[in-house]
Amino acid sequence: MIVPVVDNGGQWTHREWRVLRDLGAESRIVPNTTPLAELRADGIVLSGGALSLEGSSAPLGEVDRWIDRVDVPVLAICVGHQFLGRHFGGRLARGAPEFGSVELTVDRPDDPLFAGLPSRLNVWASHNDHVVAPPPGWAVLAHSSACPVEAMASPQRPIWGVQFHPEVEHTEGGRAIFEHFLAACRR
Numbered sequence: 001m002i003v004p005v006v007d008n009g010g011q012w013t014h015r016e017w018r019v020l021r022d023l024g025a026e027s028r029i030v031p032n033t034t035p036l037a038e039l040r041a042d043g044i045v046l047s048g049g050a051l052s053l054e055g056s057s058a059p060l061g062e063v064d065r066w067i068d069r070v071d072v073p074v075l076a077i078c079v080g081h082q083f084l085g086r087h088f089g090g091r092l093a094r095g096a097p098e099f100g101s102v103e104l105t106v107d108r109p110d111d112p113l114f115a116g117l118p119s120r121l122n123v124w125a126s127h128n129d130h131v132v133a134p135p136p137g138w139a140v141l142a143h144s145s146a147c148p149v150e151a152m153a154s155p156q157r158p159i160w161g162v163q164f165h166p167e168v169e170h171t172e173g174g175r176a177i178f179e180h181f182l183a184a185c186r187r
Contacts, residue, residue, distance in 0.1 A: 001042045001185055002026045006034065008049035008060060008079050011126075015167040016045050016077065019178050025185075032061025041072050043185030048078025048126070048165065073158035073184040081131065081161030085149065088135030095130050095146060104150050104164060108141045111153055113160050113180050114173075121172040123150075123164035130163055158184045 003025040005016045013029055020027040030039065032046075046063065059065075060083045067074070067087060076084045086092050102125040106114045131149040134140055141151035141160070151162045160181070166174035 001182065002040060003043040003045060003182065003185060004034075004039055004041050005029045005045045005047055006032050006039075006061070006063065006080075008032050008047045008083075010048035010078060012165055012167050013047040015165075016047055019167050019175065020045065020182070023175075023178055023182055025182055032063055035062055036066035036070060043073040043075070043181065044070065045181075046074065046076035046080025046083065048080060073181060074160070075178075075181045076159070076161040077165060077167070078126070078163060081152070081163050082129055084159065084161040085131035085133075085135060085152070088138065088154070090131050090135040090138065090149075090152075091133040092129055093132045094128055095132065101125075101170065102144045102146070102150075102164060104142050104144055106142045106151075108139055108153075111139065111141050112184060113151065113153065113162075113177055114141060115180055117173040117176060123166070123171040123174070124168040125164045131161070158187075 003020050007013045007029050017027050017029050101122050104121045104123045106119050130147045134152045137155040138152045144150050153160050166177040
């Protein structure tokens with residue numbers, strides 16, 4: 001199974017690659033300027049990054065050119081999550097920053113990404129901007145006291161976004177989230 005990590009300048013992009021590799025996926029880090037035709041993927045991870053998309057229509061490299069037609073599962077982290085929110089019609093805002101440990105409340109334990117995980121998790125976050133309203137029809141999967149959309153899912157395609165960092169060892173259930181994503185890639 002091939003799952004590239006599309007690098008959006010995140011400080012932990014290499015950790016996303018490493019978790020995928022450790023879970024048995026063939027993975028590589030590619031720049032976000034990579035066209036879809038060159039990705040050759042069974043799934044795609046959009047990394048985090050320091051870029052602020054709030055109040056901007058800046059593209060995320062080539063991602064905005066292919067995200068509407070990609071036919072493999074996508075897991076978007078941090079700025080990747082914010083990109084999905086903005087691209088598909090949700091709303092971003094600068095909010096109370098979350099840095100370090102954050103208590104996450106899982107709102108949709110029935111979603112495959114959070115299957116079998118506790119209803120409350122301590123996760124690692126590092127952001128100023130966040131999705132305050134998901135795209136129309138998207139499910140809010142989790143929230144925190146400062147961030148109303150910590151995780152969301154597309155209603156029609158296997159596309160998920162998470163504001164927090166499941167690749168960081170301090171995130172409870174982070175490895176399981178990647179395992180669940182890879183299970184979706186195998187289908």
